[in-house]
Amino acid sequence: MRKLVIMIIGVIFLLLGCSPEHKEKSSSFSLIKENSDFAYGEIYKVNKKDSENVIMRMSEDGLLFGVQDRASRDFNFYWAGLDQKIEKNEAMTITRKVGSEDDELYLGVEGAQELGVRNDEKGETIGIFNFSGTYFDLYKNDLGKNYRDTVELDNKKQLTYYRDANNTTESRVLITWGEDGEIESKSLISEVLNDPQASCDSMEVFGKNTYIFSKETKKIYQLTNELKLVKTYDLGSYLTSEKLESDGGFFYQPELKKGIFSIYEENIGTHYFDVKTDSVSPWDFSNPTYKDKYILGSSTFIDLGNSQQNIYYLDSEKTFDASGRGLSENGDYYFLSSRNLTQKNPKEEAGNTTYLVKVKKNKLNDFLKEYSNKFNSQ
Numbered sequence: 001m002r003k004l005v006i007m008i009i010g011v012i013f014l015l016l017g018c019s020p021e022h023k024e025k026s027s028s029f030s031l032i033k034e035n036s037d038f039a040y041g042e043i044y045k046v047n048k049k050d051s052e053n054v055i056m057r058m059s060e061d062g063l064l065f066g067v068q069d070r071a072s073r074d075f076n077f078y079w080a081g082l083d084q085k086i087e088k089n090e091a092m093t094i095t096r097k098v099g100s101e102d103d104e105l106y107l108g109v110e111g112a113q114e115l116g117v118r119n120d121e122k123g124e125t126i127g128i129f130n131f132s133g134t135y136f137d138l139y140k141n142d143l144g145k146n147y148r149d150t151v152e153l154d155n156k157k158q159l160t161y162y163r164d165a166n167n168t169t170e171s172r173v174l175i176t177w178g179e180d181g182e183i184e185s186k187s188l189i190s191e192v193l194n195d196p197q198a199s200c201d202s203m204e205v206f207g208k209n210t211y212i213f214s215k216e217t218k219k220i221y222q223l224t225n226e227l228k229l230v231k232t233y234d235l236g237s238y239l240t241s242e243k244l245e246s247d248g249g250f251f252y253q254p255e256l257k258k259g260i261f262s263i264y265e266e267n268i269g270t271h272y273f274d275v276k277t278d279s280v281s282p283w284d285f286s287n288p289t290y291k292d293k294y295i296l297g298s299s300t301f302i303d304l305g306n307s308q309q310n311i312y313y314l315d316s317e318k319t320f321d322a323s324g325r326g327l328s329e330n331g332d333y334y335f336l337s338s339r340n341l342t343q344k345n346p347k348e349e350a351g352n353t354t355y356l357v358k359v360k361k362n363k364l365n366d367f368l369k370e371y372s373n374k375f376n377s378q
Helices: 002-018 361-371
Strands: 021-023 030-033 041-047 053-059 062-068 074-081 086-093 105-110 114-119 124-129 135-137 147-152 158-162 173-177 183-188 202-206 209-214 219-223 229-234 249-253 258-265 269-275 280-282 294-296 300-303 310-314 321-327 333-337 355-359 372-376
Touching: 053 105, 053 114, 053 333, 062 105, 105 124, 124 147, 147 202, 158 202, 202 249, 202 258, 209 258, 249 294, 294 321, 333 361, 355 361, 361 372
Parallel strands: 053 321
Antiparallel strands: 021 086, 030 041, 041 355, 053 062, 062 074, 074 086, 105 114, 114 124, 124 135, 147 158, 158 173, 173 183, 202 209, 209 219, 219 229, 249 258, 258 269, 269 280, 294 300, 300 310, 310 372, 321 333, 333 355
């Protein structure tokens, strides 16, 4: 009996040593509004330790901050409302048993709203932290090497996509994770999409449906949370290239509450599509409802209500933008900056000083005129 008890205790310690530790943690982290005026909205100093880095993700009605001192394996996460008040927080520690003891781990951007824990030495994502606050351990499940993409489903489960370097049909797999962070199922893409040629080059969730684009077949596949195929949309008639180089990308416009898909064709330009629950069709840039509505690229604003398809490229030498940006359902634009933009000539500050910049909707066009360069794509 004593041996059995010792064995059980040993197993418990082994499990604790291999898994991230989650805990609630009180912290001085906060967003402090700057008293100086900012012509386009409001600026908040991110109150944290000087040694900590911060990264931000956004949903249509909230913000998620990931905070870490890269000399440690401690990660802290904070959720804030659009009133910039911290609503809740969570702390997590990755043990030294993950990777080599000296491997440096850091937070990066994954999916549309997720944060990834990455191993700097191996260049792999070892885990995913979603907007709902669940951690999905890729390292424990030996999935970091071939991980490609992830989305959070509307039922708070998570979907991840994997394929090997050769992109073979047999390696293309969708994995569904439960709210408890554990794997529920694994499915071959070819079986889910009922197409042996199909790949998963881009995916996103709009409402209760998941959309996957395959550049191999030039089709968008609409799925339920249970990975049941609802409908297939063939974009071949809109695309002239025999072989596509671009993976395409899905975007969500929170003010319009619309899903959008875009794909670039060399020597042709970028195509934009309106993704609805029952159809996919070319985006109507002439629709007056879309005036002054944008989607965000990596460092761009794409004007959805202008027939010239204007693209605004943010000038990083003016915004000093850091890791994190997004649009709210109110049309306000949020981003992190390493300098205080209330100053006429913002100066570099000591440590990892970070500011949250909120550009109000009615000031966004003026902000873009000053802080970006406009490009006409037509």
